[in-house]
Amino acid sequence: MWERALRRAGLPIAYTGGFSPRPQLAFGPALPTGCESLAEYVDVVLDDGRPETTELDAGRTAGLAGGFLPAGIDIMAARVVDPRIASVQADVTSCRWEMSFVGLSRDELGERIDRFLAAPSVPILRERKGREELDDLRPSVLAIALSDPRGIRVDGGTPAGPVELVADLATRPRGVRPVEVTRALCAVSPVPGGGTVRAGEGGTLVLDRARRTQQWIERDGLRREPLEVGVPPAGSGRAVHALERAS
């Protein structure tokens, strides 16, 4: 989709060599199917050998490409980066997610979160290259809490409308997906046999929506986003970090 949009925009994208040339695009951590996002990043390498490249800056590149993307995908910011710096994929250490659930009341979900945080380890089964492996999800969930309760009506402790939480999920060693957090929250339930949870939503907790709101690069104790929205593009290099916002 990006390749075709950039070609439609007529941008001088750089290609890899060899018998099977591909456009040089590098995306950040993949967005799981069915999830929304307000924070996706892509590195686009332009061809220095093409005269059009010299006439482009980050803003113009983003403006050109933005007009050719499908509805719902907008470029929010772009910046020229030094081609020697690490890719978004390699740099991002965690992502912030907003998740909403149905099936449990706010209090019940809060109790599950407390149990999860108190547990020394929360093993879940994951499929990897066709084999099932037991992973501990606990260390990869850096933070998790109920969101501000505004706008959520809770009627005498019974579930009424979705309950929302915010979580910071690590991308290493493996990216944690919202559906896995759901399974982990089920796994800590006092329901018999709830030690290890296989596929599916499990319990009575159902993930209604998941939205990635931020990607974080944490280095030397400092946390920042790959690209500040609203920062004017500057400099002149080869690669452009584009921040894409999907609504």
Added chain:
Amino acid sequence: METLWPQIEAILARVAKPARYIGGELGACVPEHGDGKVAWLLVYPDTYEIGLPNQGLQILYEILNDREDAVAERSYAPWVDMEAAMRAAGIPFFSLENHLPARAFDLLAFNLSAELVYTNVLNLIDLSGIPLHGADRTGDDPLVVAGGHCTFNPEPLADFVDCFVLGDGEEVVGEITALMRAWQTGTPGTHAPVPGWEQRSRPALLRALSQIAGVYVPSCYEVPPTRPNGADGHGASSGDPGVRPLFPETPARVEKRTLADLGGSPYPRRQLVPLIEVVHDRLNVELFRGCTRGCRFCQAGMVTRPVRERPAAQVRQMVSDGLARTGYDEVALTSLSSADYSGIEGVVTGIVDDPACSGQVAVSLPSLRVDAFTVATAAQIQRVRRTGLTFAPEGGTWRMRQVINKLIREEDLYAAVDAAFGQGWRRVKLYFLVGLPTETDEDTLGIVSLARQCVEIGRRYHKSVSVTASVGGFVPKPQTPFQWFGQNTVEELTRKVRILREAARTVHGLTVRWHDPEATVAEGIVSRGDRRTGAVLEEVWRQGGTFQEWSEHFDFGRWTAALDRVGLTLEEVVYRHRDEHERLPWDHLSAGLHRDFLWQEWMDALAEHGLEDCRWTPCYDCGACTGFGVEHVVASAVPPAGGSQGTGQDLATGGQVPVRFLQPAVGGSDRTAAASRGCPPAAPVPVGTGAGLGT
């Protein structure tokens, strides 16, 4: 009607590949429905990924949305998980653009490209909340129509589909729209008056539709009861189909529609570009329609005659506009035999050398002719992303290929393969059929001999080469010379696959892939089925048999059980040879081919006589040109290098063929002189026959 989007969005997170159901493709048209506009829902009854690239559906989508009096949306068969979620949530079959329920449309139009999707058609009618049987529908129900190659024997779906369109759809969709609008408003149409028209009765609509050329309305015909094993058909050789129209204004025989001037009709300008990966995910540009190679097993080649080429300038325009608009980096020049296009080299060189393509655009010819000349062209155009080359000899021995009229000599194939490996390709794929008429084990095993020789040729150039022999089971198709042939049994096809695999086991570098013989026979049940087959389809569907093209959902047991229940046997429907006088279920429908031409071709096949391509040689009077007053439209009087079959063989001679040239013919306009000069075979690449050659 209200959009179903809120309900649909609520279940999308629970199904695989939700992007199949959201629309939003580049080129999609979100039309505004309104008074005076006839609303079409165009449906491809297989998954989104298979259906989206279908060019026929896309052409009609554009034509209808360009009309003042019509709107068109699309839909595809929801995968089983989505269907279950929809049924659980009470969501009916819906369109992708406005997410409207199918019942909000005036017409539900199915593309029928393959027989095993028929149970999906039944399922989607049901999922739409429309009565399954045409007889149970009222004036409030959408009209269920179908087009595509399979409509040349529509009888198995006659109970479920209100009307079928035979042949090219470009013009007829407009005629149906106008008639539908007249019926809705109770105003007289251009048809002969029918009772009940002013009252908007459904039978009146159907009766008026039956008057449109190329439209077959099964309910307007009386089909005599079918007695087993064709016993009621004797004496029908005069061409009497036995099927009688119920009304004087309904034609006794429905002739297909043929778009005479392909270049002059609107071409697709807004090819859909999906958000997710689909099959044939590239710019597709149709070079020409029709094929006169005359392969006797090939229904597409028989029913799409005559050959109608687009002017080269139009092709170039379609490619450059299409690439700029879509952003694709690959273009496929599609046709039944693309390398036969007059001036194919000029067109491909133009694309490859176009600076706008900046050397990154790959060109593919989906159907290569088997000769070294074609490989040279392919080498030139596949400078980028050179993957594999595919050839289709179809038969394992020269005798077999004469029977099926695929007149490729071993030398032609070896020259092509030699050129391919010599030009740097490492992988070659060969297409074959088993279960062909008169096939012996020698013919079957000839496939391995040919493939083994190809591996040996490759070894002269590369240490490691890969040759894949892809083996399909032959299904006799209506309106072809093989329509009388009794199909091979499951057991026989299975045995042939087994001896092939055993023979191939010792050949290092050769892979044999084969099609499931049970699926081949299930396809055969429907391919030549009569109206009784409808009950079989309904039973298979009721037992849960959707997506029968997908091996994970195909279950032959359902088909045999359904046959039992309906009182039919595989022997009668599939395995039995038909004789010259038997009434065939599609005798009242015409693809333009004379029945006696097809019978003569069948006799010639059994006598192992080949027949040359009539584009460049005299006419055999198949009926496709003369019957419609149309002509082949080709840009060159000279067959491509290598002769009319790519082989330069001297075959049959006959009378004059009507050919119209797009441009002054090169080398003189005298057709006969051009043909009689003959064309030398392509400069042969020296190939030894090798010791391993078994035929």
